[in-house]
Amino acid sequence: MIKAVLFDLDGTLIDTAADFIRIIQAMCREGSVEVVSAERIRTQVSEGARAMVRLVYPDLEVTDPRFLELRQAFLDRYGADIAVDTTLFEGMDELLIQLEQRKIPWGIVTNKPRGLSEALLKALNLTERCAVLVCPDDVKNTKPDPEPMFLAASQLNIEANQIVYVGDHPRDIDAGKNANMPTILAAYGYLPPESADDLEAWGADYIVQDVTELSDLLLSLVNQ
Template sequence: MQAVLFDLDGTLIDTAADFIRIIQEMCRAEGRAVVDADLIRTQVSEGARAMVKLVYPELEVDDPIFLAHRQRFLDLYGADIAVDTDLFTGMYPLLADLESHHIPWGIVTNKPRGLSEALLKALDLTERCAVLVCPEDVKQTKPDPEPMYLAAKHLKIDEKQIIYVGDHPRDIDAGRNAKMYTILAAYGYLPLQHKDNLAAWQADHIVSNVSELHQVLNKLVGIKQHSVT
């Protein structure tokens, strides 16, 4: 394998704390019951609409009032995008290991480009990331393989020689559809309706923490195991 691609939220970067902070602030501002942090965490990979729906379950997602709340949520998030956000524990040495062995890594995400770029900039990852593919870059988003093909084209590496790591069924489906080697990040924001049968996702490998992911990646790209820290 010659490259590694990651999903963003819940796989490479632990963004949940900032989403939890904002959703709970919205609950308090509206005088509504505060949504449980663990429940919010399970909805992060489903996007802004799913998280805002936790606050306003009575509203239809195409209701102008709901859309206004969703925009307010996105504005609050964009203004303070990395207050409590950081890479998952162990991810810094993992990326450093890949880079030291000239293995490019990148991101394929359904997170809007503006927010994705702001997040990478806040964490000083912009120059280190070899490719960033967002919804605005393609006609079809994950689970369609189009964004995976675009990332591979940018890297100039055959899809079959690329690893994709994600924490949602659409991530694994997108990787499999593109004939990439897929790794399910079971430490991420697993959706409630899919978390009890991870084998059904049909990933090539399942890891329970970043340390395990590091070891698996090192083996797949040919880095000696003693490099893991």
């Protein structure tokens, strides 16, 4: 029986891509470099700030002071305007309400830093609704290691195998499997191009194409 639901953040629970696209394309124009396409940026959102800078300056070494400066500039911009165009995925709020009405706690396990994650939840009025938030700051080993999954389970006081994890990246599915959690692949999310052609190979227990499918599946699991 499923007693709780955990979500990855970017690309699974919340559609943050528009703000990444806005900032990165502005940085391209200001740096007089070729503007990176929105779709390319979208597929890299889950990889974080370093990946964003690599999209703009692919030949710049990550140890280069200029790279570090650009990464910080991106983070500063993103932190200042973290939810200009960001929203919950369509239908997600209704799903969360359904879980809350059934007394099923939901939470987040993400590789997004805590400061940014908390700011994002606050901007979307989700802070009080989210039962647990686990970020890289909270653990020694991040996803795909199961440590953050076990920490979330411990904070919820629920056995890991009674918690379903929903994510849109292979590391999400691996992390859930490594913690013995049932896993759901959110195929509507920011799928990495190198592994998007064979979703079955990720090894998730379930694959959903949109939030409607996710809602139907989760409600069936928690009602068993």
